[in-house]
Amino acid sequence: MKRSLDTICIHGGWKPAKGEPQQLPVYQSTTFKYETSEQMARLFDLEDSGYFYTRLANPTNDAVAKKIAALEGGVGAVLTSSGQAANFYAIFNICEAGDHFITSNTIYGGTFNLFGVTLKKLGIECTFIDPDWDDERIEAAFRPNTKCVFGETISNPGAKVFDIERFAEIAHRHGVPLIVDNTFATPINCRPFEWGCDIVTHSTTKYMDGHATQVGGAVVDSGNFNWEAHGEKFHGLTTPDESYHGLTYTESFGKMAYITKLVTQLMRDLGSIPAPQNSFLLNIGLETLHLRMRQHCSNAQKVAEWLERNEKVAWVNYCGLPSDKYYALGQKYLPDGSCGVIAFGLKGSREDAIRFMDRLDFISIVTHVADARTCVLHPASHTHRQLTDEQLRDAGVAPDLIRLSVGIENVDDIIADIEQALK
Ligand SMILES: *Cc1c(COP(=O)(O)O)cnc(C)c1O
Secondary structure, three states: OOOOHHHHHHHOOOOOOOOOOOOOOOOOOOEOOOOOHHHHHHHHOOOOOOOOEOOOOOHHHHHHHHHHHHHHOOOEEEEEOOHHHHHHHHHHOOOOOOOEEEEEOOOOHHHHHHHHHHHHHOOOEEEEEOOOOOHHHHHOOOOOOEEEEEEEOEOOOOOOEOOHHHHHHHHHHOOOOEEEEOOOOHHHHOOHHHHOOOEEEEEOOOOOOOOOOOOOEEEEEOOOOOOHHHOOOOHHHHOOEHHHOOEOHHHHHHHHHHHHHHHHHHHHHHOOOOOHHHHHHHHHHHOOHHHHHHHHHHHHHHHHHHHHHOOOEEEEEOOOOOOOOOHHHHHHHOOOOOOOEEEEEEOOOHHHHHHHHHOOOOOEEOOOOOOOOOEEEOOOOOOOOOOOHHHHHHOOOOOOOEEEEOOOOOHHHHHHHHHHHHO
């Protein structure tokens, strides 16, 4: 039976049988027992499915991954120990030394470094493009060894909306998948697979957890990309894997090829699994994701409108404002609301921005974003301080940009705190 997202938030992934716990249990065990040596051998050959070691699979982690896959409308998902690990695995599962990919330049600072610096050391190159360029200029970035295109539904910290359908079409014209980091929108407000995206990633650390209790990530596969049609590009999926006795992922697992390879190769060899306890906490967060997202969006809309009217504010980026550059894209992809994150700048100097932040009361200065508590950050002094001014501008981060993550407190209290700090 088809269920609404609200119901999946509560019931997805875990269906207790008679006498089993109503709440998802924490399977705090590294290993799982079998009766015969033969049973265990079949698991190692991927001929049978079952749990044997938590680095590869754990029932608590799996239940939460299934819930996230159901929310996104994908065929499968894997949880990782962080959002960084999720984005690394999503790319590394189809790129190797000598390969290239294309990414939006308006992405999270950590991802910017991972792609531009660390992957480069592994021999994987990327080209940063401005998503506002015309098709011709973007298509000029493709090379014969280009393996995927990457963007964020709503960029962190610039709050820009990514034109998913357009980028899916461009990627598919070149025979490669589109990967979208859907952290800020969450599947409650946008499901990128419905717009042609092939792989979704998440930092579950943010809204999905929602309470700043655990760092985690997820990779979700739509199952829609036809790897075999472009087999020469994706030989890791379409030719025999020597580390599994010559098994070929697309032949053996069909629509589950990408996600199965990610677990059986990358998780096996690199680790980065979440602790089952963390997945349990994430699951409690997911149970209220639909309720919290509505409150984040309604609060942020009111705060953005208030900021826009305030004479001390120079500019506001929030796609729910009709004046916003991304309003039309927001209405298309995020008709029920985007998220709680607003980017704005104050009239005055960089120091004025810092003074404003220091005078806030319950609104806290933290690196974190997108959870129940309203918080602020000055990317140029904090998350993005390793970028040069030019890279900052390229990443769409103005030096005066303040990232305000509107929480789910009473909106009048949030506005009152901002107002007294501005005064
Ligand atoms: C925070 C964040 C990440 C990195 O996630 P961690 O869980 O901190 O490793 C990746 N993408 C986006 C959009 C983020 O906001």
